[in-house]
Amino acid sequence: MGKYRTHSCGELRKEQVGRQVRLAGWIDAIRDHGGVIFIDLRDHYGVTQVVVNDLALVKGLGREYVVSVEGLLRERSEDTCNPKLATGEVEVKADVLTVLSESEHQLPFEIGESAQTREELRLKYRFLDLRNPAVRQNIVMRSEITRFLRGKMEDMGFLEIQTPILTSSSPEGARDYLVPSRKHRGQFYALPQAPQIFKQLLMVSGFDKYYQIAPCFRDEDARADRSPGEFYQLDFEMAFATQEDVFSVAEKALSETFLAFTDKPVSPAPFRRIPYAECMLAYGTDKPDLRNPLIIKDLTAFFAGTDFAPFRGKPVRGVAVPGCAGQSKSFFEKMLEFATDEIGMKGLGYISAAEGMDLKGPIVKFLSEDKQAEFIKTLELKENDTVFFISDTPRLTDGLTGRIRDELGKRLGLLTDSFEFCFITDYPMYEINGDTGRIDFSHNPFSMPQGGLESLETLDPLQVKAYQYDIVCNGVELSSGAVRNHRPDIMLKAFDIAGYTQKDIEAKFPALFNAFHYGAPPHAGMAPGLDRIVMLLTGQENLREIVAFPMNGNAQDVLMGAPGTVTERQLREVHIKIR
DSSP, X not given: OOSSOSSOTTOOOGGGTTOEEEEEEEEEEXXXXXXXXXEEEEETTEEEEEEEOOGGGGTTOOTTOEEEEEEEEEEOOGGGOOTTSTTTTEEEEEEEEEEEEOOOSSOSSOGGGGGGSOHHHHHHTHHHHTTSHHHHHHHHHHHHHHHHHHHHHHHTTOEEOXXXXXXXXXXXXXXXXXXXXXXSXXXXXXXXXXXXXXXXXXXXXXXXXXXXXXXXXXXXXXXXXXOSSEEEEEEEEEETOOHHHHHHHHHHHHHHHHHHHOSSOBOOSSOEEEEHHHHHHXXXXXXXXXXXXXXXXXXXXXXXXXOOGGGTTSOEEEEEETTGGGSOHHHHHHHHHIIIIISOOSOOEXXXXXXXXXXXXXXXXXXXXXXXXXXXXXXXXXXXXEEEEEEOOHHHHHHHHHHHHHHHHHHTTOOOSSBOEEEEEOOBSEEEOTTTOSXXXXXXXXXXXXXXXXHHHHSOGGGOBBSEEEEEETTEEEEEEEEBOOOHHHHHHHHHHTTOOHHHHHXXXXXXXXXXXXXXXXXXXXXXXXXXXXXXXXXXXXGGGGSXXXXXXXXXXXXXXXXXXXXXXXXXXXXXXXO
């Protein structure tokens, strides 16, 4: 292989016994067995045992020293084989050992246990953390998944095109990262929140199918499934395409990728299509975890004619759980505690169907015998089933119900060990902004309204649906997308409803609005999040585990010391004064 090694530390086998070999890597462990020194030598590919009889060769050596060894490959005796290692049947008897680089003898943490170390310490010494094979494997798998996705897109005729990193600021739902201009005093670039406008301009430019593994930059607070700075997505756009054309591409790319990198069942294409309104009612969220079999029922009409005051005049939802009546008293107490203490509900009522379908629970006394019979029929109850009730304001009820459904699924072990995909479709074009009380876009403002210009001119804005869609897997939103609005007349009307004038559009989106006046094709696309795909396939619960050099939860790179201060000269060059 070269000057330092003929083989990697992961490839030597019994068939190569008797050869002179050279290896190079890090000392993972040193063991002294009565004057015979055993070294576990580790590199990117694996571990090989090295035997040293000449003690002078190992004098002063410590763990994480980088060394090169040369010697005879020999077979281990049967009682010393290590079945945990791929190279466990062989060892190298070293005649030459060269120290290539020394290490501090006091390590900040044990390499093999780095994943259990305090995160700030892990990130400060990320270069050591990544030496842990289990941690590094996440990055290796990310690379393999990225390569596989690229191959799928190329196979489907997509052209990889890079779009600018320095661009203009535009209102796309999150805070921009701003970059001051040296040459243009008082003016700023912005890092792109997504390649949204550029990929639409590519379609107007006459390209047919575009994609890239696109970096996106948003100044957002961190969550387990959201990085506080940059993230990557499989961004793609297609000319002369419908919503179903986009779905077909996404299904092929995602289903084949997941099948290639997991042994778990993957929901087959075509994935389920669930309209937004139906999804919110049935699952209490637009990111449903379909591994959970529980379905929410709307009981508003049922309780409208009862005397139970807490439900009067409010939406009421019910979650029927088969066999739950047999749970312990503490189970119900802990569910109540979760509802009130963790998600802010006022209470959590329930009715259980006891033996002989005799209904039990504090709410039962408010139901007549006929109503009880209707209740059993409406929810198709069986013995030992329990129904949990959620009721609050129209704005809160669905979300609270979704949280209760999710918690029940987890506590009762109802989630299957699989990957379940679905598309959420038919998003409302507009919503009422909770802060201003005004009509605002609910999703992507560049989306095509269903019904085109006519729907914008004739319908109540809150009734207008858009060709907007998300793809969800196991309760994680992997992607959003849309059929794009490609006509300036529809664009003007759509933005006018949200309170934007033509001057606003020309100021905020000049390139796109101008391009639409020169013949824009119908086009559509979406952008599945690469980080979240890798997170799901590696079984990690935090995105920082699948990023080589992540920021911490406070948007700090503790390895590089970013963000940090700069000199007064640098500030003056870009015309910035700290206030």
